[in-house]
Amino acid sequence: MSDERLIAALDFHTMENVRSLVSVLGDRVGYYKVGMELFYRVGPEAVTWLREQGKHVFLDLKLHDIPNTVAGGLCSLMCLGASMLNVHAGGGYTMMKTSADRLHEEAARLGFVCPKLIAVTVLTSIGQKDWDGLGQALPISDAVVRYASLAKQAGLDGVVASPQEAALIRKACGPDFLIVTPGVRPAGASTDDQSRIATPAAALRAGASHLVIGRPIRAAADPGAAADAILKEMETV
Numbered sequence: 001m002s003d004e005r006l007i008a009a010l011d012f013h014t015m016e017n018v019r020s021l022v023s024v025l026g027d028r029v030g031y032y033k034v035g036m037e038l039f040y041r042v043g044p045e046a047v048t049w050l051r052e053q054g055k056h057v058f059l060d061l062k063l064h065d066i067p068n069t070v071a072g073g074l075c076s077l078m079c080l081g082a083s084m085l086n087v088h089a090g091g092g093y094t095m096m097k098t099s100a101d102r103l104h105e106e107a108a109r110l111g112f113v114c115p116k117l118i119a120v121t122v123l124t125s126i127g128q129k130d131w132d133g134l135g136q137a138l139p140i141s142d143a144v145v146r147y148a149s150l151a152k153q154a155g156l157d158g159v160v161a162s163p164q165e166a167a168l169i170r171k172a173c174g175p176d177f178l179i180v181t182p183g184v185r186p187a188g189a190s191t192d193d194q195s196r197i198a199t200p201a202a203a204l205r206a207g208a209s210h211l212v213i214g215r216p217i218r219a220a221a222d223p224g225a226a227a228d229a230i231l232k233e234m235e236t237v
């Protein structure tokens, strides 16, 4: 059976690819991530089709705009039935608070189950060189914890962060806060464009609640076997 701590990223641009991978993975995976590549090409069908297959969906569109615009966008996306939506914490406390408040109000008004709302802290592709180029004053890990604490104060359910910051976030934000970690790579796998990475077991041990894994499964010669190996490693934690 599936382990709902594993979220498989469907970074495809056709539904044919989606249907094929979901069929190969079968009951192993119950939670999928729909991101920009798929949603911008295919649209809402990507989410509604997965929901019809009984899968949970993290709709990872990383909204980043002024408070009213992000809140309105989230209320529109909520109608698709995803279990989790996200915004960029860099939009600030007011944007996150307005978003969380409006999403809860709209869900109550429509009688929907409110999706979890999480905030992207510092992208897992950002390494020290990129960070320095942005002229940031704080170390990456301090900035991530600061964003996570702001997200919690604003009423969000959790954050997206690298597994390397999971332990610090867990300490700062408590046991119920969602810590969704991309940048997860089985030992020896290609890092691709990710910078702040850890293995599945290390991410869970550090306190991640969910692991987002794309290419290590999707691009494997045998995606079913790759998912089985990851799930087996996750079972050890």
Ligand SMILES: O=c1ccn([C@@H]2O[C@H](COP(=O)(O)O)[C@@H](O)[C@H]2O)c(=O)[nH]1
Pocket: 009, 011, 033, 035, 120, 122, 123, 124, 125, 160, 161, 182, 183, 184, 192, 194, 212, 213, 214, 215, 216
């Ligand atoms: O900081 C972030 C936020 C989101 N992502 C997304 O997660 C997956 C990771 O895919 P891999 O193939 O396992 O690298 C991808 O869809 C990203 O958009 C992230 O990597 N980092």
